[in-house]
Each structure stands twice: as C-alpha cells, then as structure tokens.
Amino acid sequence: MKRLVALCLGLLLMCGCVGGLSIDQYSYVIDIGIEKGERLPYLVTLMVNTPSSQPDSEGNSGSFTVITAEGRSLFEAIETLAASQPNELNFGRTTLMMFSREFAQDDMIMESMDIALGKLRIRQNIRVIIAEGDIKSVFEGFASSSDPSTNKLKVKVTNSVNTTGMTVDTTWNLMLESFENKTQDAIVCFCGVNQQEIREDMVGGNAYPYIGGATLASGELKTSIIGSAVFSGTRMVGILDGQHTMLVQMATGKFSQGRIRVNYKDGRELSVMLFSNGAPKVSIEGDTVSFVISLVADVEMPKLIESTTSKELEDFLAYYIASESARVFTAVQNADSDVFCVGQQMIKHMENDEQWASLDFDQVYGKLNAAFTVIIKLSHDPDNVALE
Amino acid sequence: MNHREGKFGTQEAASITTIAVVISGIFSVDNSSTYKNGNMLYLASTIALVLAGLIFLLLVRAMNKQGASTLVELASRPFGVLISPLIIVALLIFAVFPLFRFLQIMIRFIFVEAEYIDIALYFLIAMVLVSSLGMEIIARSARVIVVIFLLAIAIALVIASPVYSAYHLYPLFSLGADEFMLQVASSTLRFLAPLIALLVINRGAHGTKSTKRAGLIALISGGVLTILSQLSLGLTHFHSNLADMSAPFYRLTMEVRYEAPALRTDKTLLFIWTVGAMLVAAYYVYCASLLLVRTYKVGDVRPVCAIFSCITICAMLLMHFDSAMIDSVVSWLYQWGWVILAAPLVVLCFIGNVKRRKLA
Numbered sequence: 001m002k003r004l005v006a007l008c009l010g011l012l013l014m015c016g017c018v019g020g021l022s023i024d025q026y027s028y029v030i031d032i033g034i035e036k037g038e039r040l041p042y043l044v045t046l047m048v049n050t051p052s053s054q055p056d057s058e059g060n061s062g063s064f065t066v067i068t069a070e071g072r073s074l075f076e077a078i079e080t081l082a083a084s085q086p087n088e089l090n091f092g093r094t095t096l097m098m099f100s101r102e103f104a105q106d107d108m109i110m111e112s113m114d115i116a117l118g119k120l121r122i123r124q125n126i127r128v129i130i131a132e133g134d135i136k137s138v139f140e141g142f143a144s145s146s147d148p149s150t151n152k153l154k155v156k157v158t159n160s161v162n163t164t165g166m167t168v169d170t171t172w173n174l175m176l177e178s179f180e181n182k183t184q185d186a187i188v189c190f191c192g193v194n195q196q197e198i199r200e201d202m203v204g205g206n207a208y209p210y211i212g213g214a215t216l217a218s219g220e221l222k223t224s225i226i227g228s229a230v231f232s233g234t235r236m237v238g239i240l241d242g243q244h245t246m247l248v249q250m251a252t253g254k255f256s257q258g259r260i261r262v263n264y265k266d267g268r269e270l271s272v273m274l275f276s277n278g279a280p281k282v283s284i285e286g287d288t289v290s291f292v293i294s295l296v297a298d299v300e301m302p303k304l305i306e307s308t309t310s311k312e313l314e315d316f317l318a319y320y321i322a323s324e325s326a327r328v329f330t331a332v333q334n335a336d337s338d339v340f341c342v343g344q345q346m347i348k349h350m351e352n353d354e355q356w357a358s359l360d361f362d363q364v365y366g367k368l369n370a371a372f373t374v375i376i377k378l379s380h381d382p383d384n385v386a387l388e
Numbered sequence: 389m390n391h392r393e394g395k396f397g398t399q400e401a402a403s404i405t406t407i408a409v410v411i412s413g414i415f416s417v418d419n420s421s422t423y424k425n426g427n428m429l430y431l432a433s434t435i436a437l438v439l440a441g442l443i444f445l446l447l448v449r450a451m452n453k454q455g456a457s458t459l460v461e462l463a464s465r466p467f468g469v470l471i472s473p474l475i476i477v478a479l480l481i482f483a484v485f486p487l488f489r490f491l492q493i494m495i496r497f498i499f500v501e502a503e504y505i506d507i508a509l510y511f512l513i514a515m516v517l518v519s520s521l522g523m524e525i526i527a528r529s530a531r532v533i534v535v536i537f538l539l540a541i542a543i544a545l546v547i548a549s550p551v552y553s554a555y556h557l558y559p560l561f562s563l564g565a566d567e568f569m570l571q572v573a574s575s576t577l578r579f580l581a582p583l584i585a586l587l588v589i590n591r592g593a594h595g596t597k598s599t600k601r602a603g604l605i606a607l608i609s610g611g612v613l614t615i616l617s618q619l620s621l622g623l624t625h626f627h628s629n630l631a632d633m634s635a636p637f638y639r640l641t642m643e644v645r646y647e648a649p650a651l652r653t654d655k656t657l658l659f660i661w662t663v664g665a666m667l668v669a670a671y672y673v674y675c676a677s678l679l680l681v682r683t684y685k686v687g688d689v690r691p692v693c694a695i696f697s698c699i700t701i702c703a704m705l706l707m708h709f710d711s712a713m714i715d716s717v718v719s720w721l722y723q724w725g726w727v728i729l730a731a732p733l734v735v736l737c738f739i740g741n742v743k744r745r746k747l748a
Contacts, residue, residue, distance in 0.1 A: 008513050121500065123642050173551075173643070181626055183555055344555040352562045353426055353627075 026051070027087040030064070030150060031142075032122075033135030034112055035100035037070035042112060044069055044077035045098075045135045047142075047150070050087055066139045074112050078120070091120040095154060097172060098129045098138065098191075104229060104236035110179055125171040127154065130229035130236060132192030132213040141193045141223030157189065157225055165249050165258030166210055166242030168228050179234045182361040183343035187248060190239055191225040194218070201227065202238030203331040210242030230337045237335040240328070246274075247325045248332075251291045251372070252341050253279045262320050272317060273298040277377065284345050290371045291325070291340075298379040314376040322372040329370040336362055340370070390688040391681060392674075393592035394524025401586060401593040401602035404530035407537055408582030408668045409610030414541075414617050415486035415665065416578055418722035420631050422571065426562030427627035429571060430618040436575030437611040441604065443576070443733060444583045448600045450740020451587070457595070459587040460683055462740045471732040472683040475584065476676040478729035480696060481721060482581040483672035484703045487511060490665050491704060493635045493658065504708050511666060512701045518670035519677065519693035523592050526671050533663060540660040541613055543653065545620045548640040552623035562627075570723070577726035579611055582668075584729065585675035673697050 033045035045068045069084070071077025082089045099109055131138045142150045161169045170188045178186040192213015199214040200206070208216075211227040228245040230238045240248065249255035255276050262270045277294035284290075297317055332339050342365055350356040413433065422429055447459070456462045460472055494507050518526060563571070583603045586593065593599045621636050624643070630636050641654035677692040686692060707718055 005517065008517055121497075124639075125643050177626070177629070180629070183626075344553070347555055347558045350559045352559050356559060 025087055026090040027085055028093045029089055029091050030093060031096040031098060031139060032091075032094055033098040033100070033131070033139060034074065035103045035131075035135050036106070036108070040070040040072050040077075041108075042071050042074060042077050043135075044071065044074060044081065045139060046078075046081060046089075047139050048085075048089070049093075064143065066136055068136055091122045094120075094122050094126060096127050096129060096150075097122075098131050098135055100135055101130055101132050101229070101236065101239075104130050104231070107235040109175075110234045124173045124176070127157070127189070128170050128172050128175055129189045129191050129225070132190070137193050138191060138223050141221060144220045153221070153225075160225070161254075162256045163258070164242070165246040165255050167212075167226050167245060168249065168254070175231075178231065181343075182338075182356075182359070183347055184341040185233065185338045186231040187240070187245070187339040188229045188231065189225060190227045190229045191223055193222050194224050201241040201244060202230065202335065203240065203244050203328050205327070206241055206243060209244075211239060230332055230335065230339055232335055232337040237337050238332070240332075244324075244328045247321065247328050248339050250274075250276070250293050250295070250321075251280055251282070251325060251329075252339075260321075262317065265316065270299060274321075275379075277375075282341075282345050284342070284349065284368075287367055288369045288371055289340075289342050289345065290373065292373045292375070293321070293325075294375045295321070295377070296379050297376050310378050314378055318374040318376045321374045321376075325372040325374070326370055329372075333366065333368070333370075336366065338365055342368065390690065391678060392520075392522025392524070392689055393589060393678070394522050394527070395592055395594070396524050396527040397594070398598045398602045398605075400527035400531045401589075401599060402605040403534035404527050404667070404671050405582045405586050405602060405606035406610040407530055407534060407664045408585065408671055409579060409606050410538070410541060410614055410617075411486045411661075411665050411668045412482055412578045412581055413575075413610065413614030414637055415489040415661075416482060418719070419633055419636060421719065421723060423627040423631040425564075425567060425627075426559065427557065427622045427630065428561065428563045428568055429575070430615050430622055432568060432571035433575045433579075433611070433615045433618055435572050436579055437607065437615065439572070439576045440579035440583065440611070441607055443580060443737065444603050444607065445600070446737050446741060447584075447587060447733070448596050448603070450737060451590070451596050454740055456740070458590050458682065459584065459736065460679060462736050467735065467739065468683055471735060472679050474728055474732045475588075476679050478577075478581065478725070478732075479585060479672045479676040479679070480700055480703070481725055481728070482578075483669040483676075483700045484707070485722075486665050487669050487700065488704045488707045489635065490662050491708070493638050494662075496634060497638065498655070498658070504705055508701050508705055511669070511704075512697060514666045515670050515673055515697040515700065516694050518667065519674040519697060520690045522689075523589050523671075523674055523678075526667060526674060527592075530667055530671075533660070533667070537660055537664045538609075538613060540657045541617060544637065544641045544657055545616060547653065548620060548624055548643045551643050552620065554623065556624060556626050557622045573730070574723070574726045577729050579607060579614075580733070581672070581729065582610075583607065584733070585672055588675045588679050669700065670697075673700060 027048045027050045029046045030049050031047040035043050037043035045066060047064060047066050049064050067081055067085070069077045069080040071080055103109065142153055147153055157167065158169055160167055167189050168187050170186060175186045175188065178184050190212045194215055194217055195213055196216060197214060198208060198216070199211055201209050201211060212224050215224045215226065217224060226242045228240045229236050230240055243260050246255065246258045246260060257273065257275045259271060259273050262272050264270050275296040277296045281292040282289065299313065329340055343361060346361070346364070347356055417429070450462055451459070454462055460468045491504060491507055491511070495502060495504060499507060586599055586603050590596060590599050593602060617637060620640060621630060624640060625636060633639060638654070638658060641657050673693055673696045677689050677696050680686065680692055681689045706714055
C-alpha cells in the first residue's frame with residue numbers, strides 16, 4: 001500500500017515542467033488597442049512588456065514597446081504580431097482594452113469580438129477606454145519615465161472616478177451586458193492626445209469642457225483621460241464632457257464627490273465641491289422618470305455676496321444641477337442612449353421575461369419625460385455664513 | 389470483511405457532509421436549463437433546504453424505529469436488492485456532475501491547451517486513492533479543510549460584491565409553477581444526496597443520534613452558503629447570461645480588478661474548491677461502494693471503489709463528447725435524474741415509518 005501511495009504521488013508530481021517557458025521568454029501584453037486599419041479592416045496595437053532579469057531603480061522590469069499589425073480579424077492581427085515577436089505573447093496581464101472613436105462610432109466593436117476573450121486568457125473585467133485619434137499615439141502619450149508600465153495611470157483613473165466624478169470606469173463585462181440587454185447603455189471612459197483645442201460635447205454650453213484630448217494642458221503625459229463616450233446599443237453616439245459625466249454619475253448612484261462650476265445669478269462663477277449624500281431614488285410613473293438626488297455642497301465663493309442666504313444658495317444649486325441634468329438627459333435621449341439606466345427601473349415593472357422581451361424599449365424610452373429633484377445641503381452652517 | 393468504515397466523530401461527519409452539500413448545490417447545476425427562462429433557483433433552494441431537512445429527519449426516525457444501523461437495513465430483501473442499485477447510481481451521478489464542472493473550468497480557464505483525459509487522469513488517481521483508504525480518511529481530511537473550503541466560497545462572494553445589482557434578478561417570478569416545482573424537486577435531491585451518503589456510513593459515525601446532528605449542521609450551514617452563492621450569481625448576471633456560462637461561480641472570482649490586492653485569488657480559490665470536489669467525489673464513490681458490498685455481501689470494498697472511480701471518470705469524459713445521444717441523456721439526467729434517488733427514498737420512508745417488522 002505504501003508503495004502504491006508513493007507511486008501515485010510520484011506520478012502526480014511529474015506534471016508541470018514538461019514544455020514549460022520561463023518568464024523572460026514571454027512578452028506580456030499590458031494594453032490592447034483596436035481601430036480601423038488602412039489596408040485591412042482592423043489595426044491592432046499592443047503595448048507589450050518584455051521582462052528582464054534586472055529591474056531598474058524604480059523597480060520596473062524590462063522594456064515597454066508599442067507594436068501594431070493590421071488584419072482581417074482580431075485573431076489574425078494578433079497572430080501576425082505573435083509571429084513577428086521573438087517572445088511568446090501572453091495576455092494574462094492585459095488590463096486595458098481601447099477602441100478608437102471612429103471604430104466605436106462605426107459600430108465595429110461587437111463584430112471585432114469574433115473570439116472569446118477567454119481564448120486569449122484575457123479577464124472580462126478589464127478596463128475599456130474610447131480614444132480620440134490613433135491609438136499608437138495615445139499609448140505613447142500614456143508612457144512616462146516614472147510609470148512606463150502605465151500601472152499607476154490606471155490606478156489614477158480609478159481615483160479620478162472616485163474623487164472628481166469626471167470620468168467613468170467601465171469594464172468589458174459591463175459593456176457586454178449593455179450590448180446584450182436593454183437595461184442600460186454603456187458609458188465609457190474617454191481619452192485622447194492633447195491637441196490644445198477646445199471642443200464641445202453632445203450637450204454643449206460649457207465654456208471650457210473637460211474632454212480627453214481637448215484639454216489645454218501640457219505635462220508629462222501627452223494623453224488626457226477625462227469625460228466619457230456614450231453608446232446606444234453597440235454604437236457610440238456622442239461624448240460627454242467631465243461635468244456632464246458627473247451629472248450622469250449622480251443620477252445613476254455612481255457619484256462620490258466632484259467639483260462643478262456654477263454660473264451664479266449675478267454673473268459670478270462659483271466653484272462648488274459636491275459630495276454624495278445617499279443613493280439616488282429613481283422611479284417611473286406613467287411617462288415620467290423621476291430622479292431624486294441628495295448632495296452635500298461645499299461652496300468656495302468670494303466674500304461679500306450680498307443678500308444671499310444659505311437657503312437661497314441651496315435652492316439655486318438644486319435648481320442649477322436639476323436643470324443641467326435635464327439638459328444632459330434630453331441630449332442622450334435624443335441620441336437613443338440610456339446611460340441614465342432607465343431600463344434598470346423599467347425591468348422591475350415587468351411580470352415575466354416575455355413581457356420584457358416584447359417591450360419596444362427604444363420607443364417607450366424616447367417618449368419619457370425626466371424630472372430631476374436635487375436636494376442640496378450646504379456643508380457649512382446656518383444662514384449668512386455664505387456671506388463670509 | 390474489509391469495508392474500511394473506520395470510526396469518526398460528529399465534527400468529521402458534519403465536515404464532509406457540509407462540503408458535499410455546497411459542492412452539490414453550486415456545481416451540480418445545469419446552467420443552460422436552470423437559467424433559461426429566469427432565475428428562481430435561490431428561491432427553489434430555500435424551499436428545498438426545508439424539504440431536504442424534513443425528509444432526512446423522516447429517514448432518521450425510520451431507522452430509529454426499525455432499529456436499523458444503516459439505510460439499507462430499513463428494507464429487508466428483496467427490497468434492499470432493488471433499492472440499493474438506484475441509490476448507488478444516484479450517488480455516482482452526484483459524483484460525476486461537479487467533477488465534470490471542475491474539469492470544464494480547468495480546461496477553459498487554466499490548462500487551455502490540455503485535453504480532457506489529461507486532467508481527468510489526475511482526478512482518477514486521487515479518487516481511487518482516497519476512496520480506497522476508507523471513510524475515516526475521507527472524513528478526517530474533510531475536517532482539516534472544511535473551514536478553509538467554506539472561507540474560499542465566502543471570499544468569492546465578497547470579491548464579487550461590488551458588482552451586485554438587484555436589477556439582475558428581475559423579472560423576479562418569471563418561471564412557471566411547473567418549472568419552479570421541478571427546480572424545487574431537483575434542488576431537494578441535490579441537498580439530500582450528501583445526507584443519504586451520511587446515512588449509508590451511519591455505523592462509522594457512531595449511530596443515528598450523531599448522524600442526525602451532523603446532517604442537520606451540514607444542511608443548515610452548507611445549505612445557507614449554497615443559497616447565498618446562488619443569490620450572488622443572480623445579483624451579478626442576468627439569467628440569460630448565466631444560461632450561457634459554463635462556470636458562472638468561478639467567474640465571480642474574476643470580477644476583481646487588476647489593481648486590487650485580491651487579484652490572484654481566483655486560482656487559489658479554485659485549487660481549494662477542487663480539493664473539496666475531489667474529496668466529495670471520493671465520498672460518494674466510497675458510499676456507493678459500501679452500499680454495494682453490504683447489499684451483495686462482498687468482502688472487500690477497495691476493488692469496488694476502484695471500479696466505481698473508473699466508471700465516474702469515464703462518465704465524466706463521456707459528458708464532453710460532442711454526441712447528440714449523450715447530450716440528451718445528460719440533459720435528461722440533469723432535469724429528471726433526481727427521480728432515481730426520489731423513488732427509493734419514498735419507499736424507504738414508507739417502509740421505515742409505516743411498516744412494522746422485525747429485523748432478522
């Protein structure tokens with residue numbers, strides 16, 4: 001019996017070393033970019049890390065390069081790249097998938113996913129970003145001497161979502177769910193190489209909108225990540241700037257804190273730091289969808305605003321945010337996009353699957369009126385403190 | 389007689405039964421048929437938990453009333469000869485289904501280039517070894533890993549919690565009454581199978597009093613965890629997406645973001661679950677073997693364990709063949725296989741609680 005046990009254990013242990021590759025024989029794909037090719041339908045760009053045995057003083061190991069290939073399918077392009085690399089491509093550390101704006105607007109995202117991500121062993125919760133311009137430049141704009149692997153940048157995106165609310169953090173899982181179900185449309189992080197030119201988003205009306213690739217900034221990173229891309233089904237239909245993205249986040253319960261600019265009634269611009277004060281309440285009655293949003297406001301304002309009480313300021317801010325939210329809702333509704341997740345409320349009124357499947361959501365959604373009620377509580381105390 | 393029953397306490401018995409309840413409850417579900425028209429599995433399992441407990445108590449009562457030390461002693465010949473094969477087949481089916489699920493996970497997510505047979509052989513070696521060593525080894529091994537196993541299940545639920553959304557459960561009551569009752573029946577038998585196995589090894593567990601306590605502890609703790617797991621799946625994905633997934637519970641662990649410290653937990657958790665699944669498969673194989681040797685007066689349980697292990701692995705490998713006939717048999721077993729276990733249980737409950745007889 002002991003010999004049998006020893007034999008079986010011996011057999012079990014003789015497994016993993018057959019045909020193995022060491023770590024420096026792999027090139028790890030960190031980011032994948034997909035856009036329209038010039039000669040073939042798809043241009044695939046990979047940011048690749050080839051580890052070396054000697055990390056530098058920052059602890060980064062190996063080299064980071066951007067490689068591209070065109071193909072008639074995603075798989076073909078990746079196989080072309082794999083054949084041109086000295087190392088085996090490994091997608092186990094891929095954390096970002098990027099599509100170009102033209103690619104998304106031409107409704108090419110779903111048709112490009114002709115293979116399950118599992119075949120490449122890519123996790124389905126990888127981050128998705130839509131990029132303005134060519135992806136190779138965007139990837140190169142991500143690189144910095146202090147963060148060649150862009151890991152810190154990705155942490156920053158998550159932090160930006162939590163601390164500014166001016167962009168979103170969307171995974172491929174969420175996008176796929178929005179493509180396959182009617183409960184919401186995708187709203188995806190947007191970025192671009194800074195062109196030093198301002199552009200307006202699909203809502204309009206902001207003097208300086210925060211949109212990736214259109215910020216008047218010059219720094220270590222050539223690429224700016226701010227604002228969001230709005231989808232209707234599988235097709236991108238517009239862009240929201242940072243402040244309008246924040247309003248969508250407020251209505252969908254994903255807002256934590258962020259700063260907005262408010263044009264006060266006397267012509268002054270106020271800078272208001274807003275904090276979430278509980279999950280929004282959303283309900284549908286008849287042809288009206290109601291959003292009740294609670295916020296705490298910290299107002300930085302110049303001294304001596306006369307004849308303004310705290311109550312008046314709260315009412316003004318509530319009215320301003322509600323009316324701006326309504327403008328954003330109308331703009332996305334006109335583009336047949338449900339980034340306000342009205343579908344998630346509508347499905348709760350369904351009795352069964354057949355009723356939900358037979359519902360013409362686009363038609364019902366298009367006729368809905370949105371009512372925003374915003375409850376503001378100033379973070380500082382009683383009346384007239386605002387005058388200080 | 390070399391039946392290798394051994395002796396073990398309530399803790400050991402409860403441990404192996406708890407792990408079996410969780411493995412059977414989560415990984416023996418056929419996702420494509422269960423979630424096709426809606427997701428009410430967590431509700432069906434809640435009702436099933438209560439029903440399984442009642443049936444288990446009825447069986448224990450029957451055994452006490454008849455003075456039977458094991459399940460099959462409830463029925464005198466010829467019923468024992470007729471009932472035992474059904475229970476044996478049912479236990480082997482419950483060994484096959486979760487193992488097949490883990491095999492799929494290994495091939496799909498870990499060893500993408502491997503063949504099914506390559507992985508299955510490792511399962512075979514483990515099952516033959518463990519089941520041949522006997523129930524005491526199985527029970528004590530379960531006692532060692534039960535806490536870490538339950539933690540591994542709970543951690544998966546916590547990892548996926550940021551993506552839970554109630555709207556995934558809607559429409560809430562989308563199944564018809566007949567389909568719901570079918571799910572209640574199959575869930576009840578999924579919870580009952582480990583308890584039936586526990587009653588088969590009743591002698592090694594020091595009698596019905598200890599077995600009853602162990603069984604109830606396992607049913608409540610394992611059952612509640614199973615229901616929470618099924619609810620988590622419902623909160624994470626729509627039923628239509630769940631129906632298309634081969635391993636939705638493993639996918640829960642992949643919800644963690646790359647920057648999070650818990651990144652590599654999916655493989656670690658899978659390792660722990662796989663150890664639990666192989667132990668449970670060995671448990672079912674051993675119990676089926678013990679039932680056979682007792683019913684047909686065979687001297688040594690070990691060759692039967694080896695044969696049943698091989699049959700289990702072969703059945704598991706057959707399940708992945710692209711054959712319409714095998715697919716229809718498997719679908720039938722997933723949907724109606726609970727009848728194989730239900731029929732003998734009804735007979736045993738009737739004989740034990742209603743019929744008065746003396747044991748020879």
